[in-house]
Amino acid sequence: MKDYSEYTDQVLTQMMLRKDELAYTEIYKRYWSLLYQHARRMLQNDEEAKNVVQDVFLTLWTRAEGLELSGALASYLYTSVRNKILNIFRKNKIANEHLASLTSFIEHGENITDHQIRERELSEIIEKEIARLPERMQQVFLMKRNENLSYKEIALEMGTTELTVKTQMTNALRVLRKKLGPSTFHSAFPFL
Known part of the structure; x- marks a missing residue:
């Protein structure tokens, strides 16, 4: 039997995209704890953090065959967690400082200015309420x-x-x- 822990993320990703359950399991073992800690720092809530990470992994597996991962697996996973957390913040109308703090926890991925995007979205919400x-x-x-x-x-x-x-x-x-x-x-x- 193959030892999946020796495979790189890139190899595991390719195997998972072909619905290799053992590759998916290795990715899960490799990243669950890191993503949970990341989500926990942002949300300050154990259950919400677990739910976010579980949702990311569920989506990863159920949509594996249709996914087009052009970058690193870690970037995809961290970005997915970040986006789910931003959705939670948006739904709860958490203040701008919480939204801006997310970018400092991103270890991999794109360097877009989330703060400016969130600021614009908050401004739109405020203007709609005034209207x-x-x-x-x-x-x-x-x-x-x-x-x-x-x-x-x-x-x-x-x-x-x-x-x-x-x-x-x-x-x-x-x-x-x-x-x-x-x-x-x-x-x-x-x-x-």
């Missing part, structure tokens, strides 16, 4: 945020009272804080 505010509330919020006008200046421009402007702003902030979560809200609107 969902009622029209007058949105107008007050944007005048305060974009033009840095006082409540008095906004009231004059809108032809209303300062109290109405203050109430609209308070309501807008309450809605956005609820929709975005406290940490995302405060990182997005440090002026408030």
Whole structure:
């Protein structure tokens, strides 16, 4: 019987792509612990980390025949774990600092700037939530945020009272804080 532990990642990958279960098992043994530790550092949750790694390996096996791995196996696995974690963060609307910290844990793979991508995605989420505010509330919020006008200046421009402007702003902030979560809200609107 062959000793699969002596094969390189490249050879094991080629064998696994042909549905060699022993090659897959060797890859699993070789990388499960490393990927789990990586996921655990990012998620700070044992069960979520195990689930992420299990999902990556399940996907690797079930889609093995159709996979086109152009780079190193380690890069593919780390990138898969990273992407699953980013999806978890996105779903939970975790603040930007968590998303940016992911890149420092990538040992292999592409050197794209995830931070800029995540920042853009977060900005899009924030803008969508602002766009969902009622029209007058949105107008007050944007005048305060974009033009840095006082409540008095906004009231004059809108032809209303300062109290109405203050109430609209308070309501807008309450809605956005609820929709975005406290940490995302405060990182997005440090002026408030």
